[in-house]
Amino acid sequence: MAVAIVAARVWRPNRGLSQAALLLLRRPGARGLARSHPHRQQQQFSSLDDKPQFPGASAEFIDKLEFIQPNVISGIPIYRVMDRQGQIINPSEDPHLPKEKVLKLYKSMTLLNTMDRILYESQRQGLTLSPRLLCGGALVAHCSHDLLGSSNPPALASLTAETIGTDHHPQGRISFYMTNYGEEGTHVGSAAALDNTDLVFGQYREAGVLMYRDYPLELFMAQCYGNISDLGKGRQMPVHYGCKERHFVTISSPLATQIPQAVGAAYAAKRANANRVVICYFGEGAASEGDAHAGFNFAATLECPIIFFCRNNGYAISTPTSEQYRGDGIAARGPGYGIMSIRVDGNDVFAVYNATKEARRRAVAENQPFLIEAMTYRIGHHSTSDDSSAYRSVDEVNYWDKQDHPISRLRHYLLSQGWWDEEQEKAWRKQSRKKVMEAFEQAERKPKPNPNLLFSDVYQEMPTQLRKQQESLARHLQTYGEHYPLEHFDK
DSSP states (O other): OHHHHHHHHHTOTTTOOOHHHHTGGGSTTOOOSSOOOTTSOOOOOOTTOOOOOOTTOOOOOOSSOOOOOSOOSSOOOOBOSBOTTSOBSOGGGOOOOOHHHHHHHHHHHHHHHHHHHHHHHHHHHOOOOOHHHHHTTSSOGGGSSOTTTOSSOOOTTOOSHHHHTSOOSOOOSSSOOOOOTTOHHHHHHHHHHSOTTSEEEOOSSOHHHHHHTTOOHHHHHHHHHTOTTOTTTTOSOTTOOOBTTTTEEOOOSSTTTHHHHHHHHHHHHHHTTOOOOEEEEEETTGGGSHHHHHHHHHHHHTTOOEEEEEEEOSEETTEEHHHHOSSSTTGGGHHHHTOEEEEEETTOHHHHHHHHHHHHHHHHHHTOOEEEEEEOOOOSOSSTTOOGGGTSOHHHHHHHHHHSOHHHHHHHHHHHHTSOOHHHHHHHHHHHHHHHHHHHHHHHHSOBOOGGGGGOSSOSSOOHHHHHHHHHHHHHHHHHGGGSOGGGBOO
């Protein structure tokens, strides 16, 4: 009820929400919309004042029956810094990042794109990815076009009819994979704006955050293959990365479970005066889960230093946004919870960077949550278990791939600054392919973890029942071991 009343005040017809209010991220000292402070006493009115004194809202009386309309303004604006040709629109919004940092953004995005392409094709087709095949351009996304000679931005993900029509019955060398095509800007733009010690809770499509934090390709591959170098010891699904040293909490498969967990971590950081922020990534589909409501409300009422980062990529597997919600996206929900909110162009790495950097600064300084909705598009299939041609057209995918790709946009910027050229592009293509292929081949050669690791790392002292299961497995393998590929496992 309290949330509904607050929302009514924010979205009241004929009052609405001004663009200035929506972009309050840049207003120092602002504490958000309709924020309550339990430690403050309710304002006292004299008996002559006919004003509401209900403890659950800050509002005024009206004498006309009027329901709140769901969309009282044309839509929350989308903040951007660069246009699609990589030109800075408003010089005052230019983050003026140094050349080295912009190049790191670009290389992180393109290296992730290359890794995605190789691992996706590995899972789909079970091919041996020889250097000869790679150089043919069939498996490396940003190898398939002359990036500098084309009049249109390059189709970096190459998700055309060739790949949309792929046989979707996996026979590959890894069991599962999820690409990040089209969403690279949301990953690296936000990661670059954080401190390296800020804690990250991902959903499952944020590999670029780890890539920007210099997570080794060998560990990406080890996790997907579940070999002895995998930090999770082969006990997680592929793409469920985690790294304590890089402050990246291990991915969980169930949707939205990371949201309340992230709020708890942010509350702990606040109590410890840790001077750090927690960032929690999720998709617009996950925002429909009850955990999202719980997380938003707890973060607001407990005033936690957390950034909720929603990647609104158009589809929750096969469910389009038109069937996911009826309101104005995810950012519109923030004010109802008392959370500072902004919507940004997720394909503009500088817009993502600016919004995240300012949200981080204020979240730590003021102990309050922020919500960033990054509008982007999922160019790839949801996963190797999905065939997106069943619910969207090739033309739709090609539009975003060729006309509004975050890598293309940043590359245009680099070219305009004179920081990148054709020779550098060709050299980087070759170097990035070599890096990925070396890690790929190394991961394939390594054995799987010892089966006994199934039982470790949960209890400090193994319970009797679990020990019995371990002994039962040992007896089973001793008797029927020839039916299992034990030669591929570490002894």
